[in-house]
Amino acid sequence: MQGEVGEEEITVKKVDYKALKSGGIMRQTEDGYFAVRLKVTGGNLTLEQLRGLEEVASRYGNGTLHLTARQGVEIPYIHIADLEEVIEKLKSYGLELGACGPRVRTVTACQGRSICPNGCIETQELAREIAARYYGQTLPHKFKFGITGCANNCLKAEENDLGIKGVCRPNWIKENCTACGLCTKICPVNAITLNQQEISVDYEVCIGCGDCVKACPFEAYRGEYGYSLSFGGSFGRKINIGKKLIPFISSKEKMFAIFDKTLEFYRKEGKTGERFYKTLERVGFAKLEQYLNEGEGENEGN
Numbered sequence: 001m002q003g004e005v006g007e008e009e010i011t012v013k014k015v016d017y018k019a020l021k022s023g024g025i026m027r028q029t030e031d032g033y034f035a036v037r038l039k040v041t042g043g044n045l046t047l048e049q050l051r052g053l054e055e056v057a058s059r060y061g062n063g064t065l066h067l068t069a070r071q072g073v074e075i076p077y078i079h080i081a082d083l084e085e086v087i088e089k090l091k092s093y094g095l096e097l098g099a100c101g102p103r104v105r106t107v108t109a110c111q112g113r114s115i116c117p118n119g120c121i122e123t124q125e126l127a128r129e130i131a132a133r134y135y136g137q138t139l140p141h142k143f144k145f146g147i148t149g150c151a152n153n154c155l156k157a158e159e160n161d162l163g164i165k166g167v168c169r170p171n172w173i174k175e176n177c178t179a180c181g182l183c184t185k186i187c188p189v190n191a192i193t194l195n196q197q198e199i200s201v202d203y204e205v206c207i208g209c210g211d212c213v214k215a216c217p218f219e220a221y222r223g224e225y226g227y228s229l230s231f232g233g234s235f236g237r238k239i240n241i242g243k244k245l246i247p248f249i250s251s252k253e254k255m256f257a258i259f260d261k262t263l264e265f266y267r268k269e270g271k272t273g274e275r276f277y278k279t280l281e282r283v284g285f286a287k288l289e290q291y292l293n294e295g296e297g298e299n300e301g302n
């Protein structure tokens with residue numbers, strides 16, 4: 001895989017701090033000590049991995065772990081002399097080092113449909129698939145994927161360079177509708193209008209919460225589940241809310257084609273050290289939209 005971070009790149013003996021950092025090993029304030037960052041896809045760890053963390057933190061660290069803002073784990077106070085042993089030990093528990101620097105970072109995700117009753121999509125499975133395909137790939141700057149299972153947005157999709165949100169698209173079934181008007185009152189964004197027994201949903205306004213589908217007493221909506229994609233989010237020194245360019249796409253395959261093209265676009269258009277939103281500001285969001293719409297990356301119902 002292009003630009004993947006491998007342990008072989010980490011030359012502990014030479015103390016190449018840059019190479020160490022790119023592989024998730026960050027120099028601490030205290031001389032000779034490092035915080036080791038781990039790859040924790042979707043914020044999920046097994047009990048066995050937690051036991052591994054406990055062992056490493058107590059034997060090599062100072063007995064503490066730090067949970068990062070992006071669902072990761074860092075083990076502080078690892079002495080340089082122990083780094084290689086720590087990496088091997090973590091590996092034996094199925095724990096991989098995290099990625100830092102200009103590359104695809106840990107993929108974050110909420111619990112999603114398999115656990116959370118509000119979920120529209122399987123976020124954890126998707127997080128693993130995205131991580132398997134893109135994690136650690138080199139880009140002009142850091143790049144974050146974040147997945148949230150529904151419009152409640154617990155994972156804050158728009159903070160990410162590429163935000164994925166599970167959405168429910170309501171399709172009206174005329175023959176079931178009694179024109180009771182309940183859905184028009186329930187919709188939190190007034191996307192539904194009822195006019196002369198006809199329902200119309202403004203999909204430009206709809207946030208895909210699915211409340212109308214759940215509330216209709218006559219099953220006059222069929223909920224279609226899919227993904228809404230936002231681009232160019234950033235919550236660092238400068239805050240930028242990702243722009244929703246793809247409001248609804250149901251095919252996972254097509255969505256991955258969009259991810260491929262997005263990273264391709266960033267590699268092509270982005271300058272070294274330039275965050276994705278900065279590239280989009282410079283070249284224009286329209287250029288990305290055009291790029292995504294060429295060939296296979298076309299979205300549905302835009």
Ligand code: SF4
Pocket residue numbers: 110111112113116117118119120148149150151152153154155
């Ligand atoms: S975003 Fe939705 S699916 Fe995910 S945890 Fe929150 S309520 Fe559940």
Ligand code: SF4
Pocket residue numbers: 176177178179180181182183184194199215216217218219220221
């Ligand atoms: S709640 Fe159902 S039955 Fe009532 S107006 Fe809406 S779609 Fe029709």
Ligand code: SF4
Pocket residue numbers: 168169170186187188189190191192201205206207208209210211212213
């Ligand atoms: S899915 Fe939610 S936002 Fe969309 S029309 Fe139904 S209630 Fe309104």
